[in-house]
Amino acid sequence: MSTPTNISLSYRDAGVDIDAGDALVDAIKPFAKRTMREGVLGGIGGFGALFEIGKKYQEPVLVSGTDGVGTKLKLAFHLNRHDTVGIDLVAMSVNDILVQGAEPLFFLDYFACGKLDVATATDVIKGIAQGCEQAGCALIGGETAEMPSMYPDGEYDLAGFAVGAAEKSKLIDGSKIAPGDVVIGLASSGAHSNGYSLVRKIIDVAKPDLNADFHGKPLADVLMAPTRIYVKPLLALMASMEVKGMAHITGGGLVENVPRVLRDNLTAVLHKDSWTMPPLFQWLQQHGNVADAEMHRVFNCGIGMVVIVAQENAEAAMAQLSAAGETVYRLGEIRARVGDEAQTVVV
Numbered sequence: 001m002s003t004p005t006n007i008s009l010s011y012r013d014a015g016v017d018i019d020a021g022d023a024l025v026d027a028i029k030p031f032a033k034r035t036m037r038e039g040v041l042g043g044i045g046g047f048g049a050l051f052e053i054g055k056k057y058q059e060p061v062l063v064s065g066t067d068g069v070g071t072k073l074k075l076a077f078h079l080n081r082h083d084t085v086g087i088d089l090v091a092m093s094v095n096d097i098l099v100q101g102a103e104p105l106f107f108l109d110y111f112a113c114g115k116l117d118v119a120t121a122t123d124v125i126k127g128i129a130q131g132c133e134q135a136g137c138a139l140i141g142g143e144t145a146e147m148p149s150m151y152p153d154g155e156y157d158l159a160g161f162a163v164g165a166a167e168k169s170k171l172i173d174g175s176k177i178a179p180g181d182v183v184i185g186l187a188s189s190g191a192h193s194n195g196y197s198l199v200r201k202i203i204d205v206a207k208p209d210l211n212a213d214f215h216g217k218p219l220a221d222v223l224m225a226p227t228r229i230y231v232k233p234l235l236a237l238m239a240s241m242e243v244k245g246m247a248h249i250t251g252g253g254l255v256e257n258v259p260r261v262l263r264d265n266l267t268a269v270l271h272k273d274s275w276t277m278p279p280l281f282q283w284l285q286q287h288g289n290v291a292d293a294e295m296h297r298v299f300n301c302g303i304g305m306v307v308i309v310a311q312e313n314a315e316a317a318m319a320q321l322s323a324a325g326e327t328v329y330r331l332g333e334i335r336a337r338v339g340d341e342a343q344t345v346v347v
Contacts, residue, residue, distance in 0.1 A: 024144065027122045031129035035139040039105060049141035051106050051163075059168035063102035066161045067092035070251075072196040075203075075223060077155055079210065082120050084226040085158065086127020087134070088193045091227035092250065093162035094135040095305065098231050099246035099261070101172035101238060102164030104137035112145045113156035124158065127226070134229040137162065170238075174245040174261035174308075181244055181334040182314035183258075183268050187327035188304030190225035190280055194251045195298045199223065202288040215279050222280050230305045233324035237307070237317060245308040249300040256297060258306055259343035267337040268308075268344045275329040278302045296346055308334065 041050035053060050069088045076085050086109075094104040109128050111121060121144060132139045151157065191199060203210075210220040237243060245261040258268045272292075277285075281301050284290065295301055309317045311333075318328045337343065 023118050024121050027118065028125045031126050032139045035129055035132040037138045040138050040140055051140060053165055057165060057167050060165045061168045061171060063097045063100050063164045063166055065093040065096040066159065068159050069193050070196055071200060072193050074200060075196060079220055079224065081224055082123040083127055084224055086124045087131040087226035089158050089160040090128055090131025090135060091229045092193055093160050094137060094229060094231055095248040097162055097164040098234055099248050100166065101170050102166040103235055104135045104162050104164040104231060106138045106140045106163055107132050108161045109142035110159040111156060112147060114148055114151040114153065116146050131229060135231040172243060172245060176244045177262060177266060177308055177334055179335050180311050181308050182311050183270060183331045183333060184307040184309065184318060185275060185303040185329040185331040186230060186305040186321065188300045188302055189228040190222060192227040192300055192304060198288065198298055199284065202284055206287040228304050233321055233326055236324065237320055240320065241313050241317060243307060243309055247306040249304055249306060253297045253299055253301065254303060255344045262343050265337050266334055267341060268332060268334055270332040270344065270346045272346050274331050275302055
């Protein structure tokens with residue numbers, strides 16, 4: 001395994017604390033070690049991380065994804081809470097490659113700051129390791145960069161990179177989706193990592209007490225809840241039946257993400273009474289005076305992942321996902337598209 005964080009010695013003359021970088025490496029090694037899995041090669045300190053795909057696949061296809069946490073970081077800075085954004089970082093990439101039928105294999109992170117705060121960085125990277133454990137992938141490398149005067153004091157940026165593999169014949173591209181197929185929704189854990197520019201604007205206007213109780217938890221906890229990682233239950237579902245399509249509901253919400261897996265001649269019809277919008281989104285809509293259409297475009301509105309299966313498999317799929325701990329909804333169905341109508345409609 002390559003070192004999950006590297007502080008360039010070239011910064012020594014710029015006043016960067018190299019000892020802090022060494023302390024961070026020592027602090028996070030145990031957490032990265034817990035994510036190791038079959039296929040990881042090499043030891044700590046290499047210039048690159050090594051991973052062997054092995055013989056599990058006949059025709060392996062590598063699927064990669066990269067993402068960040070967005071302006072949710074601004075809320076983390078405001079609250080001085082850094083223990084969950086690492087999970088968000090992993091989730092955004094592994095859920096993306098999962099929907100193409102890929103099993104996440106390994107993950108790399110990039111943490112950039114003006115001056116390294118070991119405690120903050122350790123909290124962030126511990127979260128990254130937790131996310132990797134949830135996804136079953138190895139944290140095998142990364143970079144921590146100190147760039148004086150580049151970032152305000154106390155702030156940092158994050159990027160993540162996930163690589164997975166899928167059997168070429170089992171890649172999921174939506175090409176098998178047909179009229180009559182059933183659209184299943186898996187509950188989100190909150191706003192995940194999208195729409196936080198609007199969330200922060202609503203907070204600025206409404207000025208709520210973020211420590212006040214909100215349906216049994218402080219509002220800050222609800223706002224910072226980490227993105228749900230759907231990898232293990234959906235890999236198990238793919239192993240037991242044909243999954244025709246999946247959509248990770250990120251920026252663009254339901255109405256812009258579901259069409260990404262549909263052929264041009266199909267429309268997904270979602271019934272808004274098939275699931276209840278969680279209290280957080282009701283609060284955001286009320287205090288932000290946000291129209292329904294905008295809610296469906298900006299937020300996941302309580303649905304973090306969409307799964308499309310044949311009608312004859314729908315009940316079994318929902319039962320299996322429920323048994324795996326997911327909250328599952330039968331959202332609607334696929335039908336032929338009429339003219340140039342939207343490819344996802346909420347009725």
